[in-house]
Amino acid sequence: MLTRIVAILFPLFAITAAGFFIGRRLKPDLSHANRLNMDVFVPALVFAALANREFRIGEYLPLLGLTLALVAGSGLVGWVAARALKVEPRTLVPPLMFNNCGNLGLPLAVLAFGDAALMPAVVMFMVSNLLHFSFGAWLLDHRARLVNLWRVPSVAATFAGLAVGIAGIEVWPPLMTAIKMVGDISIPLMLFALGVRLTDARLTSVGLGVFVALLRPLSGMALVWVLLQLVPLPPREAALLLVFGALPPAVLNYIFAERYRQEPEKVASMVLIGNLAAVLFLPLALALAL
Template identity: 35%
Template structure:
């Protein structure tokens, strides 16, 4: 009973905020996803990452080890999902990137914060930053069929990650007034992203739902298995290992749908993956946390 209550306390705030966005749209109220997403990804999330890295008290060596494990985990997931797509004779541009890239920002960050505290949140920011860089390079290349890796250097999230890592490495801190201001801007990110997730799910037009359900289930198995094995291989301590598993196994991100729509992949099929995996996460996330908390 205590375990069930603990898991509920962790997951309930996340899903309640998502439900607020979902109900808001269903009631017919306006919500400009493009504006809110741009605000979050250009200003709020970079501030969140920078402050989190600058203020983290985690040993830099532990963060380095987690970074290596994260890169290895995404490499393993990429190979396994590539195999699934090939075996199923599915369109690679449509299905591969969504199966690899999880919702480590909108969903993963708040989950890790509520489940593992500030230390877990610091680890989660590292995994999110690596996933974002991977998504802006390899992910876009998969969906668009090309693209320049140098574009990633223009992303505010990447700049914030590099700057935050530099401050962490050197032990620097911004003046208190600036840290407080950046912290306030960063604090917007988590509630905004969760509400926007609910809005986006409410507006999606999913297709191929039976296939989406099967692929979403396989994604959970592949991601949890790969992350758990590599966490053990790299000898991550318990909190870092748990964060890696939760982040790698997050459901398909709404960003995958936006990229599919932008670059001409089957956006409705990706919408089916987003909806199926997000709804499935109502079960899979509590079950995962029950073994990790």
């Protein structure tokens, strides 16, 4: 079991570590690569998964509902923790509510459970992504215009993929192959960019960062256990949801905090320490799930 867990996690941490050390040494400007990843490669990955003829959204409705409940429950945990610690909820709630289901979650799902796990993993990513760009943006700025949500490429790809899949439209196979090839670029690039991004994080609130690094995966896995008692899922989906619950805070939380000037230094500490703590909590989650 230990050998299998190491074999699953090693590629993730190796690519992320490579990005971190190269980022420290060469300081590459990945702004254009990250833009391409968010605007082209990730949307292609999402569309290819959702528009696949084998994808049936009805089969994943229980998983979709539990993912929604998990994200909302994590937000509630964050709000209670913020009130108890007398921390601004808009600073603490998003890192607990929105996890790294893109950079770490998608590649981890494929490595741990095979290519067939990509579709349910994309469903969970879809839920978190839609909520982050809608409720997450509104939480940080109540003036945020949610009507522009469809302009986010990954969101537009989600709606387009769902429309094609539900309508039963068959995309021309050579075109679908091209879309999948473009989407395949996203996963290693996300991991490498995560490592580079972590070199920019600054530790200013270590205590709060450690607190979130512990609370995010522990509360997530506890919530998953409760939810699975209420709504059982097939074994693979239950395992994916458990791993999803253990993921660290998303790097996107730091980007949003910078954009909306919501104590980005504190959020950077939560993201950095949380992703470092994933070295401990992801093996635990996989040991419980496999």
